Amino acid sequence: MDKTTKVILTFLIFLIQLLIVFGGIIQKEIVLKTGEEVRFKVKPIDPYDAFRGRYVTLNFDSSVIVNKEDKYKKKEKVYAILKQDSNGFYDVDFISKEKPENKKYIKTSIKYIYSNQATLELPFDRYYIEEKYAKPAENIYRNATRGEKTENVYIKVKIWNGNAVIEDMYVDDKNIIEYINLNSEKLLAE
Amino acid sequence: MSIKEKDILELLENNIIDENTAFNIRKYNSKIKKNINGNNFFLMVVGIIGSILLGLGIILILSNNWSNMSKLVKTSISIFPLIIIQIVILFGTLKEKDNEIFKEMTGIILFCSVGASIALISRIYHIPGKLDNFFIVWFFLMIPYIYLHKVRMLCLLNGIILFLWYFNVNIWNKIEILKLAIYSLAILPFMYTIVKEDKKISASKIFYNMWFELLIIISLFFLQIENIVYWILMILLLKSIREYYMTQIPKGISIFSLSNFAIIVTTYMLTFGDFVKETKLDKLGKEDIKSLVLFNIILIIGILNRKKIDKEKILYYVIAGIIIITAFINEKYVTIILSNIIFIWLGIMQVKKGYNENNILRLNYGFLMLGLIIMTRFFDSFHDILSRGIMFILLGILMIGVNIFFSKKVKK
16 A cells, blocks of 8 residues: 555544544534523432543433333334423423424433333433532432432433433532532531 | 774775674674664653653643533543544654554554543533443444554454443343444454464464463462462462473563463552452461462572573562562552552563564553553542642653653763
């Protein structure tokens, strides 16, 4: 192989590598810039990913009742149609094989299905957080479950064309980092 | 000192030296040249690794305040190292740098940068999913590069990534097994060419060495050794016995030596710090240790008396000694700092030896060790991010300092 071909091919390989990395970024940015805002209530817990670092698992109820006649299968791609509750938070109402009109929806897939209950694989299951904030973030959740204080923990998600990207996480209407900084002494002492 | 070629010719013409002397002088000259090249290469490796450490240290310190930065800044930081290494490789290809070492080293840095970029972007945009997607994207992004530039180490690393992917999916699922087989096809042809080309390492040679190594594993297994001090002493003991009785260990396969490998792995485990707690020092039987230490010392003295002293052999005994002492001190931070430094040093030694022996396998082994320790510390969430950043920067500065200091010395 001569030098020019090798250089051109190397360049092309690098271009593909960058395109895939940038492609991901651009796709997410489009959703963040143009998407509609929805809020989901979450229960954060703090696990660890060896390659990508600390994150908070966003636990929320992603199971829906399905009609057995629709014959949904595991891993099947579906549309999750959202409904808003009286406090303004969103939740999955039902799923459909067809793209809905005039409704807020997310493209997703079925994680597992048992009888008439399907659990969905929602495109936001984790919120990456710096190490120093991970422990306090978990403490917020523990407080909430112990019933000592029920903080209002939720995520803001932007959705566009069925694609969803997390914008930020909030506790009592404050950004989680801001909240932890304000209550750091109390949260770290626990 | 070296005598120039034109001077040799002049001396020959005037019958001051004969052909034989001229031959000896030329031989001497090439030896000096090789030494200087070797030193330059060694310094280059130290310098490059120093710069990488410094760069990563800066990234770590910056990411300490990660949440205060804008997305644009965060994204730029994530992609910057990848673009830099891509430019370096493109420049190298343009200059036709067909140097094996340059190829392997930049290949490994590219591999790490691709992985790091995807990981950091996943963090910034909170991309969901288990690690399987992450690994498979990483795997396929590297495949074309491996074939085009024929980087052997990357082939091995990509193989590891593929298995990491497999262990992250449902391994008993038939479809996943089929996927593994299909994905493997992407890399197997290249692996085949490596094995075919590498005539230096024959299976029989490896086998010849392995039976003794097998004995080590079986003994450790049967003795159920949980204690790190015991473990190292047993390795040393078996290593010593082998050195004592096997006068002819085939050259070039010593890196397959499990005892050396075990010491490297033990050092690596110790770099985590938490491992120290689990060594169960309290449960040591003092009499047993005394007898093991004594037996080792006798054997080591026996070896040193019998043969010309091999620096590498002594090195492993020294390292094992340091590990044992630090395990006894039971001071977590002493062990962490020492074992990290020793591990990096061992890696650089492998690289240097690989270069001098022209043994690409050993060279890669060294690079892999260095890559591994750098990546592990970079993503190591068990230690505070700021202290990790400072450690990276200090080590980086130290290595760049070593480079500058010795470069001046070599020039002189």
